[in-house]
Amino acid sequence: MAEYELLGLFQDVDSAGDAVEALRQVGVSDRSLRVLSAFPLSSKILGRKHYNHKLGLAAGAGALLGFAAAIFFAVITPQLYPIVVGGRPLLNGPPMLILVFELTMLGTLLGGFLGFLWQGGFPSAGGLYDKRIAEGYLGVAVQVDEALLEKVQAAYSAHKPVDLKKAEVKPRPDRRLLIGTIAIVALLAVNFALLAVSFDILHLEFLPDQMKAQISFASQMGPRLGAPAGAVPVPGVALVGGRPATAPLAMTEDSLQRGAILFDIHCAVCHTVDEDEPVTQVASFFPDDGEPPAMTSARVMARTPEQIFTFITDGIGKMPSLAENLYPANRWDVVNDVRSLTPAE
């Protein structure tokens, strides 16, 4: 049986209310009745049953989800990626409360809004409407099947509507589920796209993985050099008249081994050994021309051991003095190590 939608237009609240009552008398159910107005009118004014919506539920569900997300961020993720700051525990009460508050509120808002969309049937394209409703007229709309149509029309005309519109209702599939699914899939897709850009899946040139690739040492990390028995930690004079005060050490295996370890600790943060290696993280902080050169570059190869010794002692250009880090003897170890390097073919 064909279904029809009717929309009667009324000038004032009283006649609209009466029309609603008359329609109900002829057997129109309250559910298929709607009163359209330009501003909110309470159900009592229109003589309608109270509408029990589930908005509070939606907002509550949103709040719960927000709360759960906050707990996830505050409690679970710190265990996955521990950052110990100033000796504080990973789980902190007060800052956690702030996060929980904000995300719970955000969840409530989103839940309420989505509930509003869902229960209000938004977005929708259907339904009779009249321009005059926005101008202050009242519309009374019903959906009835053919059997009731005549009685309903009579009930309308008894209350002298300004206008009465009629349209056949074509059953339309409810697309909201489809739209909702598409939205969720799109969201997930965006998420994965973000993941791909930021995670190790795609190595994009502008996001070099330097934090992970570069050499790093924790404070006081070994292997540590033991002092010879009876040694006194006196570094002695390093330079005399701008030239090394001590003679270079012999290129013994001992010295080379120490040199290699010390190079890794004190120089490798800035310098690479070979020119083909990717520059270090620190190197990218130096302006283009002042980058720390690779140890086997022509520029360094041209230097004498004495010169390299003075560079370590005094620094050169943008390179700081490392005199505080290395005893003169150890500087020679490093020089030996540097001298022993050969460019990779």
Place this chain on the structure above:
Amino acid sequence: MSIETERNPWMSAPPESEDEQEQVEHLRKDHLLLDPVGMEAMNQDALGSMTRHGRWTWMLIVVLGGLAMMAGVGWLVQLFVGLGFTGLNRTIFWGMYIINLVYFIGIGHAGTFISAAFRVMGFETRRPIARAAETVTLFALAAAGLFPIIHLGRPWKVYWMIPIPNQRQLWPNFQSALEWDAMAIMTYVVGSVLFIYIGLLPDLAMARERTGVNWRRRLYSALSLGWRGTDRQWALHESVSTIFAYVIIPVMFSVHTIVSWDFAMTIQPGWHSTIFGPFFIVGALYSGVAAVLVAMGFLRRFLKLGYFIREEHFDVMAKFLLIMSFAWIYFYFGEFLVTWYGNLPPEMTILDLLLYGEAAPLWWLMIFCNVVVPVGLLWMRRVRRNPGILFVIAVFIQVGMYLERYLIVGVMLGRPELPFNYSWYYPGLEIPIAIGAFSFVIFFYFIFTVFVPIISTWEVGEGQFLHGLRKIGRKITKFKSDMH
């Protein structure tokens, strides 16, 4: 003839005597809600305002847009040259960018708050100005949101704040005050945008019906989501608005409290104070209400919305402003009294600097703008009902509140505990960027009024429907009927 005039015999039928006639006319002139002209005329007026931007207004808009672009260019320069191009230095690491952030978030406070709190408390004055106020929030927040990013030397790393697995093997530290900030501002932005959108739905539907078939109609059809104004939709609309109002009030308190905690959590003298949370909220509301007054003045003047935005609305907002100024003075005094009584050298250094030191001119100018001008003038009814004078006062308060933030960030920070770290801050590139940000807000405000009815006619219509006149003895007075 439409429902509201018909329902109210006092409004359609001529009153009996001349005296009564006079009383009725007086009341109607004073109160928007007693002066219905019918929904149709109202809709026409509100929609018409979208095309009432005169030649001068458009010129202003173009100039503002140009200034905003200039700020964009300034930012580009900073991107290439680096943060060192600004006046920031090692002691004063927060400069005008953070001042602007605090300032614009402060402005953004009032809009949604006025509309939410007035709604919860049932203040009828909110009806025509709620949208105008919320829009201030919208664009002030947009500007505020830009500044932390401009302040980043490498803005392309801003996604490091987002908790996604990443190549750094690092996760945002949710115990950090900066992460609280990001969360709070995000919540507030989402809430404000949705709140303003929910309120807009019926008006968008109205605009959809009233525009001919063109791009505007297509825009409004899409945005109004098929709103018809059925009683169920209205019931949902009321409930969701109420939920939003109740949630947004605590969120708005949290946002500015957290902004203040960015400062108060450090041990910088002058910042490390428990009073900072409420003090910032009061300051934010103070400057925010003043900003709403500026916007109301603009709308009345440039868009000729005199029917909707009347002297009574200016009066109410001005009273609110006066109260906020008292509250602000109270907090400011309380903050400094404790410092003065405690007499700790690092704190006293700052107090001396402000009261009679190098920063004294700025400080006293701020006191003049924030205390002398409003408290000296706003108690007068004639001032409160004069949009022109109010506009000037509101601008004074903007200057004062900007200075207040400037002193907190740009001056106090230069006096840390250790004297060899003392420093001054001389902004350079930041100034054009700040000017651009102000232009940005006003520019988008105007552009918004071109596309969206800035007056909520359904709210005004509802108010007019509920209000009426009755006669008690010889006096005609207004009453409000309760629908629920």
